[in-house]
Amino acid sequence: MRFLPEEEQRRLSAACFARSDLTLEQLWMRYFALGGSLSLLELDAYLNGLVPLPRVDRDMLAHAVNERLDEVTGPARAPYSHSAQDAKPLHGxxxxxxxxxxxxxxxxxxxxxxxxxxxxxxxxxxxxxxxxxxxxxxxxxxxxxxxxxxxxxxxxxxxxxxxxxxxxxxxxxxxxxxxxxxxxxxxxxxxxxxxxxxxxxxxxxxxxxxxxxxxxxxxxxxxxxxxxxRRRHRRRGSPAELLWQSLPPLTGATDSVVVGVSVQPVYDLCGTVFDYALSENLAQLAVFDAGVRSQEANTAVVSALSAYRAARHAGASLAEQFAAVGAELEGRPGAPAVDGVVAELDLATGVVRLFRAGHTAPLVVRRGESVPVTGPAAPRFASAGRPAAAELRLEPGDLLALCSRGIAETANCAGEPFGRDRITGHLGQHAGELPPEIARRLTRAVLDHGEGELRQDAGVLITRWVPPR
Missing domain, CATH: 3.30.450.40 (GAF domain)
Structure with missing residues (x-):
């Protein structure tokens, strides 16, 4: 079998990529969807002739470019390393x-x-x-x-x-x-x-x-x-069973955003839930955290989640979603206090608007460094009054993390909490991974720090914005 010289394939692929009207991030996401495992930096270095790639990765990259070129008209297609049959999903x-x-x-x-x-x-x-x-x-x-x-x-x-x-x-x-x-x-x-x-x-x-x-x-x-x-190694408690049935998929994505969730302890989850909804224009995000692990906390966070979803499904504004959660919790006197964040990310501009109720501020990590998130926080969810919304603007590739209190507050045997500095360091260290893997590694690190024991649920929702060109 005759193979195309590697440098010629790279040069032609780079030229076709330049005509594809894709950003580098969008090309990487298409390459990743085909099964590619190289990082964004490695892909960029290859296209600029700085590093070689294995033949299989060169061909996956060419295929990603060609899929885009098939969507538009005019440009020539990127070459594979050797002539290959056309792979159509419903033939042969x-x-x-x-x-x-x-x-x-x-x-x-x-x-x-x-x-x-x-x-x-x-x-x-x-x-x-x-x-x-x-x-x-x-x-x-x-x-x-x-x-x-x-x-x-x-x-x-x-x-x-x-x-x-x-x-x-x-x-x-x-x-x-x-x-x-x-x-x-x-x-x-x-x-x-x-x-x-x-x-x-x-x-x-x-x-x-x-x-x-x-x-x-x-x-x-x-x-x-x-x-x-087959996927369970032991029995889940009934509170955990209820929460797992209430959680969305642990990963969600569109062309503009990727969301990943991880929670611990898996079999004894009790007082923390997350939610998200993705559309063409918005990523709507939420976390509700009772901070304790009890049957009452379990019921309270599920009620908060249900109220939030009902309001969101009805087209309520962000402030109205916050008030709906407050009204639901106010109808349950004696229930544990529920902290939380409701937020929405504008996928065209990167602007995040959020309301906080007694919850640790979200974290934004940019190029490995923490970006301060300032703004008011209400002491609790409430149906009356409209707290001011906090607002921040993301840059492409930023990580936005909504964490339960158990992430920062989990302590080791010496009483030292995991802390926000460790969270920031972890997010920066693994920023090149996809959000679901970043989230998985963070909750594993918290569990290891707590030596396998968690007094609070440790959960995180991580969002990466990949803006359209």
């Missing part, structure tokens, strides 16, 4: 796979391993599915007899952490399993003899495979417990 082997998965829509969760085996045969692939446990420590295999994989130390775990794709020396392809943009686990894909695992057409088919299987995992989990039980 993949069409058989789509038909197979579509026919499995009434399958119970326990049948998923058999469905995956048949799907692999349709593409001459051996496929093993690993789902992340709810604590996001291990990847749990669906194949009987297979061993769990540690998320921190294994190839599969690295693929999960980076939401990427990796080809090992033995020709095994590992790719993240997604439902939309939410990480569910990973796929271990072993091509048949004679199949080139670096073929862009195969990569495209595997990407569609992962997307379809991710949807199937989510759908079957809604009406059966088979997969849900």
């Amino acid at each position: 082997p993949l069409k058989a796979l789509v038909d197979l998965l579509d026919g499995a829509h009434r399958a119970p969760p326990e049948r998923l391993p058999a469905v995956v085996t048949e799907a692999g045969r349709a593409l001459d692939l051996t496929i093993n599915v690993y789902l992340a446990d709810y604590d996001q420590r291990t990847l749990v295999p669906l194949r009987p007899g297979a061993a769990e994989l540690d998320i921190e130390t294994t190839v599969g775990g690295e693929v999960f952490r980076s939401s990427g794709t990796t080809l090992t020396r033995d020709g095994t392809l590992w790719t993240v399993l997604l439902d939309g943009v939410e990480r569910l686990g990973v796929l271990e894909i072993v091509p048949a003899d004679g199949t080139d695992p670096e073929d862009p057409a195969l990569r495209e088919q595997c990407r569609w495979l992962a997307a379809l299987l991710g949807h199937l995992v989510t759908i079957t989990t809604k009406y059966g417990d088979g997969l849900d039980r």
Whole structure:
């Protein structure tokens, strides 16, 4: 097989990118969605001829550019390292796979391993599915007899952490399993003899495979417990069960914003909830935190969340959402006080407006440094009176973090709290990761600091703004 010289491929890809009307951040997000795992800085350095890239990453980058060029008219397409067949999702082997998965829509969760085996045969692939446990420590295999994989130390775990794709020396392809943009686990894909695992057409088919299987995992989990039980390492308490059913997906994204959530302790969550809603123009964000762990706190934060969602769904303004939460909590005398933040991010301008009720100020981290967030805070949610809104303007790539009190206040055995300085340092250190992974690492760090013991829930919602060009 004749390969295009690397420098010629880079030069032509860079020229096509310049005509694609994409920002570097938008190109990186498209490359990431295809399974790429390199950082934004590495991509920028390659396009400017400063560093080389592996052939598979060069081809994924070319494919990301070509997807954009297919949306517009005129410019020539970026070249692959070698001539490759056109990979369309509903032709050839993949069409058989789509038909197979579509026919499995009434399958119970326990049948998923058999469905995956048949799907692999349709593409001459051996496929093993690993789902992340709810604590996001291990990847749990669906194949009987297979061993769990540690998320921190294994190839599969690295693929999960980076939401990427990796080809090992033995020709095994590992790719993240997604439902939309939410990480569910990973796929271990072993091509048949004679199949080139670096073929862009195969990569495209595997990407569609992962997307379809991710949807199937989510759908079957809604009406059966088979997969849900596999992802649990112990029983959840009833307060935690209620809160988990109330939480949105732990990851949400549009072209302009990425949101990631993480909460601990997973099996004993009691007094903290988060919410978000993404639209073309706005990212609406909220956190409600009782600061204590009791049945009363559990009921109070769920009530606050329900009032907030009802007001938001009805089109209420941010101030009206704040008042609706206040009215709900005022109707529950004797319940623990609930702190919180309701906020909205204008996706065109980066302007954030927020109302705070007795809650630690949100954190903004810019280029590794904390940016002061000032503005008034009400002592509590209230139905009467309209507190002044705080306002700040994000810059592209900034991280906005809404934290429960348990993040900063969790102490080690010496009584030293985790603190806002550690939060800022952590966010700056891992700013190159995606928000769900940044959030996961932060709550893991807090749990480690508390030596596995949390007196308060530790939760964080992290938002990164990626503005349109």
